[in-house]
Amino acid sequence: MSLSAGIVGLPNVGKSTIFNAISSGKAEAANYPFCTIDPNTGIVAVPDPRLTEIADLVAPQKVIPAYLELVDIAGLVKGASRGEGLGNQFLGHIKSVDAIVHVVRCFDTTDITHVDGSIDPQRDVEIIDMELVLKDMETVEKALPRVEKRVKSGDKLAKQQTETLRAALRHLEEGTPLRRAALEDRGDVLQELHLISAKQVLYVANVDEETLLEDNAHVQKLREIAHADEALCLTLCGKIEEELAELEQEEQEEFLQSLGISEPGLHRLAREIYALLGLHTYFTAGEKEVRAWTIPAKALAPEAAGVIHTDFQKGFIKARVYTLEDLRQYKTEAALKEAGKIRQEGKEYTVQDGDIMEFLFNV
Numbered sequence: 001m002s003l004s005a006g007i008v009g010l011p012n013v014g015k016s017t018i019f020n021a022i023s024s025g026k027a028e029a030a031n032y033p034f035c036t037i038d039p040n041t042g043i044v045a046v047p048d049p050r051l052t053e054i055a056d057l058v059a060p061q062k063v064i065p066a067y068l069e070l071v072d073i074a075g076l077v078k079g080a081s082r083g084e085g086l087g088n089q090f091l092g093h094i095k096s097v098d099a100i101v102h103v104v105r106c107f108d109t110t111d112i113t114h115v116d117g118s119i120d121p122q123r124d125v126e127i128i129d130m131e132l133v134l135k136d137m138e139t140v141e142k143a144l145p146r147v148e149k150r151v152k153s154g155d156k157l158a159k160q161q162t163e164t165l166r167a168a169l170r171h172l173e174e175g176t177p178l179r180r181a182a183l184e185d186r187g188d189v190l191q192e193l194h195l196i197s198a199k200q201v202l203y204v205a206n207v208d209e210e211t212l213l214e215d216n217a218h219v220q221k222l223r224e225i226a227h228a229d230e231a232l233c234l235t236l237c238g239k240i241e242e243e244l245a246e247l248e249q250e251e252q253e254e255f256l257q258s259l260g261i262s263e264p265g266l267h268r269l270a271r272e273i274y275a276l277l278g279l280h281t282y283f284t285a286g287e288k289e290v291r292a293w294t295i296p297a298k299a300l301a302p303e304a305a306g307v308i309h310t311d312f313q314k315g316f317i318k319a320r321v322y323t324l325e326d327l328r329q330y331k332t333e334a335a336l337k338e339a340g341k342i343r344q345e346g347k348e349y350t351v352q353d354g355d356i357m358e359f360l361f362n363v
Contacts, residue, residue: 004069006097013105014206014238019072021241106218107208160186280353315363
């Protein structure tokens with residue numbers, strides 16, 4: 001399954017710097033608003049040490065990681081939903097992503113201008129949230145008459161959808177992002193509209209080097225906001241990530257060690273997005289390739305097979321499954337078979353994060 005996240009925030013909070021660092025992208029990063037106008041897209045491999053370990057044991061011809069698409073969306077400002085700063089165009093770019101990465105500036109410096117003149121995570125988050133809410137209000141208000149018209153013709157599904165849209169509109173009019181509304185999406189009408197305030201959010205506190213290992217007051221405030229929003233929050237230093245992106249692997253490790261950091265920000269960002277969206281990874285392993293596949297948590301075996309190809313799901317017979325722990329011990333698939341460590345699982349098997357699988361199917 002494809003996976004995408006849109007990076008949003010006010011102008012000059014470090015979005016493009018972070019995007020460039022973790023995706024080796026070419027987004028312009030400068031000290032003035034709207035230096036990013038068109039959305040920049042980067043495809044990044046999701047770091048997973050399990051994939052490397054499996055590949056070391058299997059020695060395939062190719063190793064293919066899971067991939068994450070990052071979209072650097074231009075800085076939003078107050079009034080974006082009404083077109084301020086080309087905001088309507090920018091907001092439209094968010095509709096297609098699976099999750100929102102909201103970068104919030106949490107460091108003070110006179111070198112980089114803040115669009116509102118001061119550092120205030122609470123205000124910055126509220127500005128972005130309100131623009132998402134206002135844009136969704138516009139979308140729902142346009143959709144509601146079309147659905148209500150179908151109700152008059154006796155369409156029972158349209159009646160359910162109307163109730164859902166009216167409930168959503170009430171929350172939006174109160175200024176509540178739909179991710180907090182816990183609405184029942186009867187008829188999948190909200191899903192069809194791709195409402196942006198309904199998308200899950202990962203907050204990223206962009207800090208300076210001094211703050212990376214110890215939260216300052218701005219980061220603490222953002223963590224409080226994230227906790228109240230039942231969202232995740234992580235801390236990154238855009239400047240450090242930018243420097244890391246220029247280094248070779250060995251140099252990266254030395255630099256991280258000198259800073260007292262265990263891993264690059266991309267590793268943590270990818271894990272947090274997976275957690276945010278409730279995703280797991282399983283692996284296929286053979287002589288030709290070792291590959292990581294992304295699936296929803298609690299996916300059944302046929303659904304996992306369908307990520308490879310729809311025919312695998314349609315004609316699913318069974319799955320052969322073993323664990324990395326057993327592979328470490330027995331080293332080869334032949335040894336695993338001899339030891340009885342390869343299980344046969346059917347259609348009702350819930351795939352576990354980290355399973356190594358092979359599917360049998362017939363179409």
